[in-house]
Amino acid sequence: MLPRLTDSDITVTDGFCGGGGSSVGARLAGARVRLALNHWPLAVDVHNENHPDTDHDCADISQVDPRRYPTTTIAWWSPSCTHHTNARGRRRHIDATPDLFGETLPDEAADRSRATMWDVVRFTEHHRYRTVIVENVIEAREWILWPAWLTAMTALGYRHRTVYLNSMHATAAGPGAPQSRDRLYIVFWRNADPAPDLDTWTRPTAHCTACGRTARAAQAWKTHRTHGRYRWQYTWRCPTPRCHREVHPTVRPATDILDPALPAPRIADRSRPLAPATMARIRDAHATHTTAATTPDLILPYYGNTTARPTTDPLPTVTTVDRHALLRGGPTPPPEDLGFRMLTPTEYAAAMAFPSTYRWQGTKRERVRMAGNAVTPPTARDLFHAAIEALTKS
Numbered sequence: 001m002l003p004r005l006t007d008s009d010i011t012v013t014d015g016f017c018g019g020g021g022s023s024v025g026a027r028l029a030g031a032r033v034r035l036a037l038n039h040w041p042l043a044v045d046v047h048n049e050n051h052p053d054t055d056h057d058c059a060d061i062s063q064v065d066p067r068r069y070p071t072t073t074i075a076w077w078s079p080s081c082t083h084h085t086n087a088r089g090r091r092r093h094i095d096a097t098p099d100l101f102g103e104t105l106p107d108e109a110a111d112r113s114r115a116t117m118w119d120v121v122r123f124t125e126h127h128r129y130r131t132v133i134v135e136n137v138i139e140a141r142e143w144i145l146w147p148a149w150l151t152a153m154t155a156l157g158y159r160h161r162t163v164y165l166n167s168m169h170a171t172a173a174g175p176g177a178p179q180s181r182d183r184l185y186i187v188f189w190r191n192a193d194p195a196p197d198l199d200t201w202t203r204p205t206a207h208c209t210a211c212g213r214t215a216r217a218a219q220a221w222k223t224h225r226t227h228g229r230y231r232w233q234y235t236w237r238c239p240t241p242r243c244h245r246e247v248h249p250t251v252r253p254a255t256d257i258l259d260p261a262l263p264a265p266r267i268a269d270r271s272r273p274l275a276p277a278t279m280a281r282i283r284d285a286h287a288t289h290t291t292a293a294t295t296p297d298l299i300l301p302y303y304g305n306t307t308a309r310p311t312t313d314p315l316p317t318v319t320t321v322d323r324h325a326l327l328r329g330g331p332t333p334p335p336e337d338l339g340f341r342m343l344t345p346t347e348y349a350a351a352m353a354f355p356s357t358y359r360w361q362g363t364k365r366e367r368v369r370m371a372g373n374a375v376t377p378p379t380a381r382d383l384f385h386a387a388i389e390a391l392t393k394s
Helices: 021-028 041-050 117-127 138-142 146-155 198-202 276-289 345-351 364-372 377-392
Strands: 011-015 032-038 055-058 074-077 131-136 158-166 182-190 205-207 214-216 218-221 234-237 298-301 324-328 339-342
Touching: 011 021, 011 117, 021 032, 021 041, 021 074, 021 377, 032 041, 041 055, 041 364, 074 117, 074 377, 117 131, 117 146, 131 377, 138 146, 138 182, 146 158, 158 198, 182 377, 198 377, 276 298, 345 364
Parallel strands: 011 032, 011 074, 032 055, 074 131
Antiparallel strands: 131 182, 158 182, 205 214, 218 234, 298 324, 324 339
């Protein structure tokens, strides 16, 4: 058994830190972020402004020697990549090593692959962190080298568990994010350490109308496959054995992040007409959601097959590009009478659950990219709580 630690002993390396969502989560859990690494200078500047007590290095992590940096208790890595998704209409390349920013960020950030899953192994081999947490997109589980990667971490003396969690359900230590965002998190801990109690820290509380019990919901997979997205591959169910009905955890709506003071000009009054494809989406949203009395305020996403949804639902997944618009409704207006505006960088940051006091730099597009590529702080907060509890309990 490795020695127990106190809360003041817990330090964190935030690898591929971006604008700092995982660092915010670490601080909310009571940890000290000692080191933050990233290759994009703007992201490092933003992180440094908001985390001035952290040491920063703007470097290509894949090209540096791990001995360059101090050892910390916990390391968080976020080597996510669009190559694992169906983004931009392309098929997923399951044999592509994940990188941090992928194809859609500025040239400075995306000129070549800089952040690989193998850097997690390389840094862990040297530093032997007590806990390692890796965040990635769900599709990373289909990477052809996934089994080999896990085997490498096992050979270094770690056990692990993979958590599939939507950010709107990360509510163990506070409110979740007002956004539906599915990600996987692989939590590694040293063989000689106790396992983190991940069930306590990753299961949202929900009320069961069937049996009247309010408790932490149980994750129920729809098939033998035990990885995937909320609603698609798993649901939450009442933990009472004789009940086990589907339950719906309370989530934050998109209205939590929308600025009501910002105008949404009438579509028919625009000097530059909206693109035909956009108008087609608007008409579909209008036809789907308009009742005999009114058209509600709607969020209109611009990617994939995602459809419009009321602002009383969480925001659809925030990406690295501003692809969400607000449709302002009213008493049975035709589509051309709806108000329309794109969401702002401030609203995107709020959808990621960054504090309202967080300070950002860069252009509008760069700020959206940093927010959309970040980790939602509530999810990091709860996973750090689980790790810290395991390391400090007697």
